Amino acid sequence: MIPLLAGLGLFAGPVHRNGKEPDALLAGAGLALIMVGLVLAGPWLTMRAARLAARLTRSAVTLLAAQRMAADPKAAFRAVSGLVLAVFIGTAIAGLVPAVLSG
Secondary structure, three states, X not given: OHHHHHHHHHHHHHHOOOOOOOOXXXXXXXXXXXXXHHHHHHHHHHHHHHHHHHHHOXXXXXXXXHHHHHHOHHHHHHHHHHHXXXXXXXXXXXXXXXXXXXX
């Protein structure tokens, strides 16, 4: 969780600093830390989400799926980690390209 939170702070800090142009190096380092944090904290976040889903569900099928994910969150996250990182990188590029082209 520490790299994820540090990356969020490192990325958001320069972006929201007094309306000045953000430092590209700090923003890039922040994005890299966020990606590392997602990979490291992913299984823990998967376990927490599965436990929450198991508590809130009214369906037996969803309860069984949530309990299976909570029992082995590393395997569950490994199955979707590539997709999570691809969506994160795509979102980051979609947000950065217009900002670079407008400046």
